[in-house]
Amino acid sequence: xxxxxxxxxAGASVLVIEHAPKYLRGGNSRHTRNLRAMHSGPVETxxxxxxxxxxxxxxxxVTKGKTNExxxxxxxxxSIDAIPWLVRLGxxxxxxxxxxxxxxxxxxxxxxxxxxxxxxxxxxxxxLGVELIYDSEVREMPIENGRVREIRFSHRGFPATVxxxxxxxxxxxxxxxxxxxxxxxxxxxxxFCIRGTEYARGRVLRNLMDQGVxxxxxxxxxxxxxxxxxxPRFDGGIVTRLDCIPFSIVVNREAKRFYxxxxxxxxxxxxxxxxxxxxxxxxxxxxxxxxxxLGLFMPSVFPAIExxxxxxxxxxxxLDAEALTTTVAEYNAAVRxxxxxxxxxxxxxxxxxxxxxxxxxxxxxxxxxYAYPLRPGITFTxxxxxVDENAAVHLGNGRPLDNLFATGEIMSGNILGEGYLAGxxxxxxxxxxxxxxxxxxxxxxx
Amino acid sequence: MPINDLLTEIEAEAARQLAICNAxxxxxxxxxxFPALQRRTLFESGxxxxxxxxCHNCKGCYHACQFIPPxxxxxxxxxxxxxxxxxxxxxxxxPRPLGxxxxxxxxxxxxxxxxxVAALLIGVGLAxxxxxxxxxxxxxxxxxxxIPWGLMAGLAGGVTLFAVLxxxxxxxxxxxxxxxxxxxxxxxxxxxxxxxxDILTLHNLGGGGRGCNDKDEGFSxxxxxxxxxxxxxxxxCFASTTVAWIYDHFLGLVAPYPFFSAPVLLGTTGxxxxxIGTGGLLWLKxxxxxxxxARRLLGADVALLLxxxxxxxxxxxxxxLRETPAMALLLAVxxxxxxxxxxxxxxxxxxxxxxxxxxxxxxxxxxxxxxHAHSKG
Ligand SMILES: Cc1cc2nc3c(=O)[nH]c(=O)nc-3n(C[C@H](O)[C@H](O)[C@H](O)COP(=O)(O)OP(=O)(O)OC[C@H]3O[C@@H](n4cnc5c(N)ncnc54)[C@H](O)[C@@H]3O)c2cc1C
Ligand code: SF4
Ligand code: SF4
Numbered sequence: 124x125x126x127x128x129x130x131x132x133a134g135a136s137v138l139v140i141e142h143a144p145k146y147l148r149g150g151n152s153r154h155t156r157n158l159r160a161m162h163s164g165p166v167e168t169x170x171x172x173x174x175x176x177x178x179x180x181x182x183x184x185v186t187k188g189k190t191n192e193x194x195x196x197x198x199x200x201x202s203i204d205a206i207p208w209l210v211r212l213g214x215x216x217x218x219x220x221x222x223x224x225x226x227x228x229x230x231x232x233x234x235x236x237x238x239x240x241x242x243x244x245x246x247x248x249x250x251l252g253v254e255l256i257y258d259s260e261v262r263e264m265p266i267e268n269g270r271v272r273e274i275r276f277s278h279r280g281f282p283a284t285v286x287x288x289x290x291x292x293x294x295x296x297x298x299x300x301x302x303x304x305x306x307x308x309x310x311x312x313x314x315f316c317i318r319g320t321e322y323a324r325g326r327v328l329r330n331l332m333d334q335g336v337x338x339x340x341x342x343x344x345x346x347x348x349x350x351x352x353x354x355p356r357f358d359g360g361i362v363t364r365l366d367c368i369p370f371s372i373v374v375n376r377e378a379k380r381f382y383x384x385x386x387x388x389x390x391x392x393x394x395x396x397x398x399x400x401x402x403x404x405x406x407x408x409x410x411x412x413x414x415x416x417l418g419l420f421m422p423s424v425f426p427a428i429e430x431x432x433x434x435x436x437x438x439x440x441x442l443d444a445e446a447l448t449t450t451v452a453e454y455n456a457a458v459r460x461x462x463x464x465x466x467x468x469x470x471x472x473x474x475x476x477x478x479x480x481x482x483x484x485x486x487x488x489x490x491x492x493y494a495y496p497l498r499p500g501i502t503f504t505x506x507x508x509x510v511d512e513n514a515a516v517h518l519g520n521g522r523p524l525d526n527l528f529a530t531g532e533i534m535s536g537n538i539l540g541e542g543y544l545a546g547x548x549x550x551x552x553x554x555x556x557x558x559x560x561x562x563x564x565x566x567x568x569x
Numbered sequence: 570m571p572i573n574d575l576l577t578e579i580e581a582e583a584a585r586q587l588a589i590c591n592a593x594x595x596x597x598x599x600x601x602x603f604p605a606l607q608r609r610t611l612f613e614s615g616x617x618x619x620x621x622x623x624c625h626n627c628k629g630c631y632h633a634c635q636f637i638p639p640x641x642x643x644x645x646x647x648x649x650x651x652x653x654x655x656x657x658x659x660x661x662x663x664p665r666p667l668g669x670x671x672x673x674x675x676x677x678x679x680x681x682x683x684x685x686v687a688a689l690l691i692g693v694g695l696a697x698x699x700x701x702x703x704x705x706x707x708x709x710x711x712x713x714x715x716i717p718w719g720l721m722a723g724l725a726g727g728v729t730l731f732a733v734l735x736x737x738x739x740x741x742x743x744x745x746x747x748x749x750x751x752x753x754x755x756x757x758x759x760x761x762x763x764x765x766x767d768i769l770t771l772h773n774l775g776g777g778g779r780g781c782n783d784k785d786e787g788f789s790x791x792x793x794x795x796x797x798x799x800x801x802x803x804x805x806c807f808a809s810t811t812v813a814w815i816y817d818h819f820l821g822l823v824a825p826y827p828f829f830s831a832p833v834l835l836g837t838t839g840x841x842x843x844x845i846g847t848g849g850l851l852w853l854k855x856x857x858x859x860x861x862x863a864r865r866l867l868g869a870d871v872a873l874l875l876x877x878x879x880x881x882x883x884x885x886x887x888x889x890l891r892e893t894p895a896m897a898l899l900l901a902v903x904x905x906x907x908x909x910x911x912x913x914x915x916x917x918x919x920x921x922x923x924x925x926x927x928x929x930x931x932x933x934x935x936x937x938x939x940x941h942a943h944s945k946g
Contacts, residue, residue, distance in 0.1 A: 146637065153635050156595055213788070215779040217598030221607060234777045235633035236595025242632060242786040243779070355641045362592040362642070424592045424642070 124149075124244040125205075125553045126291045126530050127253045128212065129560025135567045137253045138285065140276055142260040142294075142322045148245070150295045151319035151503065151532065151548075154360045155237035156220065157230040158553060159546030160202040167206060167216045171228045175199055178229075182544055189540025191339075197512055198538055198547075201554030206231065208557070212247040214240055222421045225390070230546040237549075259283075261327050264290060266334045269518070270525040288567035289526040291559045292516065293552075296504040296532040297325020298345055299357060304501070307343035314406035316350060318500045321357035328508065328533055336524075337509035337517045340536020346543050347397025350500030352407060353425050365495050366420035367427075368396060369483050370465070371412035372454055373497065375403040378437070378446035380454070385472070385482035394543055397499040408497040409440055411451070414489045419465060427493040436492045455486040503548070507536035514559035526566055528559035576614055579656050583621065583649045584612040589642055596630040598777040601767075601932050602650075603630075608752045608935055618660075619747040621653035622921075622928040625773045627781035627792070631861035638860075651863040658920050661746070663738035670916040675868020678909075678917050682876050685912065686905030689716070693901040703894040709823040715897045716904065728911045735915035736923055743924050747931055754934035755941050764930040771796060773929075785858045795849035799877065802842025806881070809836035825891055837888060843881035847874045873918045880906045 124139075131137045141148050163172050178199045182190060215234040219227035226232075233240035248255065256278065263275040273286045297303050299321045304312035317323075332338060354363035369389050372380055373396075382399050386392055400408045417427065430436035433451055437444040454473065461471035463485055471484045508516045508529050515523035516534075531552035538551055576584060587606055590596065597603045602624050609616050628647045636642035655671060662668035670677045693715060694702065706714055713721070748754075767773060771793050774781055780788035813832040816822040826833050851874045854867065883903035890899055913919065 213779065215777065217777060220594045220597050222594070232598075233595075234598045234779055235629060236593075236635070238635050239595075239629075239633035243788070246787045358635070358640060360593070360635050361595070362589055362636075422588070422592050424589050426588075 124152075124241060124248060125556030126293055126528070126560035126563070128244065128248050128251060129557045130291070130564040130567075131248065131251045131253050131560075133561055133564035133568070135289075135564040137248075138287070139248070139253060139255045140259045140261055140274065140285075141255065141257050143257065143320065145257045147320065147322070148257060149238060149241040150323060152552065153236075153238040153241055154319050154358075155233070155240075155549050156361065157226065157232045157546045158202070158205075158549035159230050159544060160206055160550065161199050162203065162206075167210070167231055168218045169228065169231055173229050181229075182538075182547070185542035185544050186540055187542065189341075189542075191537050194510070194512060195538045197558075198551050198554045201557070202550050205550070205553045205557065209553070213243045215243075226545060261294065263330050264292075264327065264527070266331075266336075266518075266524065266527075269522065271527045289528065289563035291563050292327050292331070292508065292527065292529040292533050293531045293556065293559075294325075294327040294533050295320070295323040296345075296507070297328055298323050298501045298504045300324040300326075303329075304345070308401065311401055311406055314498060315347075315401070316352075316354045316359055316363070316498055316500045317357045318348075318350065318359055318363070318502050319357075323503075323532070325504075328506075331508055331516070331527075335519045337519045337521075338506050338536070339509045339534075340505035340507055340540050342506045344505040344541060346394055346502040346505075347401065347499045348394055348502060349396035349400050349408070349410075349497040351423055351425050352496035352498035354498070354500065359424075359500065362424040363500060365410065365423050365497065367410050367412060367416070367495055368392075370416040370419050370485075371410040371495075372451070372480065372487065373408050373410050374442070374447065374450055375408050376405055376442070378442045378450050380450060380478055380480075381408075383479060383481055385480045385484055387468075387482075390545075396497070397501070400497050401499040406499055409442065410495045410497060411436070411447070411487060411492065412494075413487045413492050415485060417493060423495070425495075427495055429491050429493050431490050431492075433487075433492050436494055440494055440496065451487050454480070454484075455488060458484050458486050502543075503532055503535075505536045505540065507532065507534045510534045510537055510555070512558075513562045514555050515562060526563075528562050530555040530559040576612075576617070577656060579649065579652045580614055580617045583617050583653045586644050586646055586649055587612060587617075587620065589636060589644050590630075590646065593636075595635075596633055599629045599633065600625065600627065600773045600777070601929070602646075605932055605935065608939060611750065613750045615746045615749040615751055617653050618657045618743065619751060619928055619931060621650045621657060622743070622747075622924040623773075623932055624650040624654070625771070625925070626651055627774050627776060628783070628857075628861045629776045629781045632782040632786045645861055647861040648863050651866055654921070654924075655863075655866055655869070657743070657746075657924070658918075661739040661742040661920075661924070662916065663735045663742070667735075667916055671869070673868070674866075674917060675870075675872040678869065678872035678876060678913055681913055682872075682879070682906060682909040685907075685909030686902050689901040689905040689908065690898065692716075693897060697897065702897050704897075705892060705894050706896060707892050709825075711891070711896070712824050712900060715900050721904070724908065725911070728908060732911055732914040736920065739915060739920060740923055740927060743927055744931075747928070751931075752935050753938040753942070754931065755938035756934055760933035760937050761930060764926070764933045767929045767933070768926050782858075783853060784856055792850070792853060795846045795853065797846070798842045799846025799850065802839045802844075802846055802881070803877070805835050805839025805842060806884070807839075809833070809839060828888075833888065836884060840881040840885045840888075843877055844885070847878040847881070850874055851878065869918050873913075876906065876910055876913070876917075880910055 127137045127139050161178050216231045217234045219232050259276050259278045261276045264271045271290045273284050275284050299317045350363040368384050373384055428439050433448050434444040437447040457473035457476045459474050463471050468482050472481050473479045473484050510529050514528045516527040516529050517523050535551045602620055626647050630646050634644050636644040659668035659671040774793035780790045783789045783792040809832045887899045887903050
């Protein structure tokens with residue numbers, strides 16, 4: 124949307140081809156809540172300051188260096204101008220949501236969430252005269268002599284072709300393409316939930332790769348978190364996330380623990396649990412806690428499974444009652460007294476377990492007992508097309524295509540090769556969207 | 570979030586959806602409903618009553634929601650809160666059996682309006698010989714030649730007193746129900762002043778500063794402005810009647826009054842405002858995206874808007890034609906609509922104003938209490 128609006132503002136006539144029906148437009152962006160913005164003083168609802176160096180250090184930390192500094196800094200700096208531009212289009216922000224105070228300095232929250240934010244952008248695009256078609260899947264973008272010749276797409280089931288002077292790919296990741304995930308994860312992928320749109324099938328990315336376009340980012344990597352196993356297969360969104368793990372023990376189908384639940388603060392460990400659960404039998408796990416811990420974390424969409432005894436709980440979960448009771452008994456026996464404090468790395472830890480829980484460990488002994496079932500939930504995939512600072516897409520031979528630009532998830536692997544920084548996905552999409560829109564319009568107006 | 574077994578079917582469905590919102594919270598900045606929701610740990614019937622009556626039905630949260638039907642989570646908050654609201658009107662109604670009037674309320678409102686008009690027309694028709702009925706009348710007391718002053722005042726007074734009594738009892742019932750088990754409240758004057766501001770400006774129809782979704786996923790404040798036309802128009806008409814009463818009672822000036830007199834000027838401006846407001850709101854009801862609305866309740870909404878529109882329209886027509894032979898009939902029709910309106914005050918969507926205002930007051934008091942708790946701890 125940012126790309127389409129920018130191109131239109133630069134005088135080009137623009138057509139947006141969206142695979143989803145209208146009410147599902149906006150892909151994963153409709154599930155977002157904020158974007159991360161650099162600022163030197165309070166802006167909109169942001170407090171304090173967040174400068175380029177700190178932003179860059181945060182990014183370097185989460186990606187463990189798998190980033191392109193030049194492009195990353197363009198995204199970071201571009202976030203300054205992006206805000207007033209969005210506000211001029213009618214976008215509004217709200218103070219950081221309850222439970223996310225830690226982000227009030229770095230992240231701007233969309234008023235009403237990502238879908239409302241997109242509704243503003245769609246309305247602006249329509250006002251400006253951008254043409255939008257829904258229920259239309261882009262199938263192929265044939266490349267000839269270093270340029271895209273046309274787009275072949277299906278429109279409500281019928282084949283169609285459109286020719287333009289320049290093209291922008293903004294089709295998201297390929298996380299909803301289970302077959303593609305299977306190539307990397309095997310049959311395990313059948314048990315994954317996809318947290319966002321089911322239209323992120325990577326058709327455009329695959330077509331471009333097949334024609335020799337260069338890629339960036341880990342081809343098998345994806346951002347995977349542990350979500351409620353009762354979630355729908357697609358589009359469960361934000362409400363299926365679970366924040367209970369640090370206050371619980373997590374067991375697999377054999378009722379055995381498999382990782383230190385209290386290793387670090389939850390936001391720092393959030394994204395490793397998807398892979399951890401994916402490596403367990405049937406890609407299932409259960410987070411077990413007692414009455415003391417209920418209410419320590421944000422509620423999620425499904426109620427916790429509850430039972431007066433551990434054996435009863437095991438029965439409800441389909442776990443072996445004796446195995447679960449033993450695991451909990453061993454864990455309880457290893458818990459050393461400490462002063463429990465969720466806001467710091469406290470001294471509540473186990474002693475003597477082969478697999479310790481290093482913080483926030485308290486005995487699980489106060490009925491009723493609770494459990495949340497866990498499954499891997501895929502947020503997005505990393506691999507995308509290689510772009511340069513003009514958002515121009517590169518071929519494998521190192522040369523940019525003449526008339527193809529890219530923004531968003533389909534190119535964010537250039538900057539986010541690994542890991543994730545809350546709100547950076549939307550920042551990349553917005554900033555590179557504007558760059559791609561300008562580039563495409565310039566090329567078209569030539 | 571545990572859901573209480575004692576809820577009605579509609580309340581239970583509202584509680585299910587609200588639990589999803591409580592896990593999501595994206596709409597926090599849109600209106601008072603979401604912060605109020607997060608202040609609660611349980612959803613009892615009274616909580617649903619409060620949240621449902623706090624909702625202004627702006628549809629902002631529907632168009633902002635990633636989980637609208639056909640998503641498996643099927644969140645459609647404006648729709649379910651409308652239904653819960655209507656159910657609560659019946660539960661608070663006095664005398665209780667008349668709560669049944671809220672079922673098929675559209676038909677009830679139309680019938681009573683028709684009966685009101687018919688009664689006065691027949692009454693006037695029987696009381697006057699045809700030649701007398703169609704005589705042009707002017708000068709002070711002309712109206713009372715058609716319908717005697719005593720009858721008019723007695724009817725108006727009686728119906729108004731009954732409506733006030735019924736609505737006062739309804740208000741008490743609402744207050745008791747929504748107070749059961751809800752969050753702590755505090756303050757008196759300041760929360761009341763803030764609530765008055767919320768009521769008079771329709772602050773919650775601002776969509777958090779960007780406007781609501783009056784028609785579709787685009788943003789606007791048209792509904793808020795139309796409601797202002799209707800509300801302040803109604804208030805001007807009310808002021809007009811009050812001034813007329815003072816004229817009559819204390820100054821000995823008898824209606825009809827000249828065009829450039831306070832009652833007529835107030836009534837005319839008010840009537841025009843009401844016609845613009847109700848007409849606009851009716852139009853919006855039909856052009857708006859129907860998905861977030863409760864179709865079942867459309868009849869009730871439309872009937873009351875139409876009634877208000879007709880009260881205003883016949884009033885203005887009466888003003889224009891009061892010196893012609895049509896006056897007597899027009900007066901009967903106009904007063905018939907007015908009578909029906911007052912009869913229906915406690916048994917139509919009109920009560921939303923009462924419960925919405927009280928819900929806003931409770932909300933401001935809850936906010937004061939939670940601020941207080943935060944500043945202490
Ligand atoms: C639950 C959840 C919460 C998130 N929260 C945040 C957050 O708070 N902040 C943040 O910065 N990031 C967040 N993210 C990540 C963020 O969603 C992405 O970084 C961002 O949405 C990517 O935008 P995009 O435009 O590239 O892709 P999308 O928004 O997914 O848009 C891609 C669009 O392309 C369409 N499409 C795909 N293939 C085709 C085709 N072949 N033909 C036609 N159309 C096609 C899709 O239908 C879709 O509409 C979240 C992700 C999820 C799943
Ligand atoms: S209406 Fe939808 S988007 Fe808004 S808070 Fe509820 S679940 Fe979230
Ligand atoms: S419809 Fe409007 S007023 Fe009602 S809950 Fe949703 S956003 Fe709030």
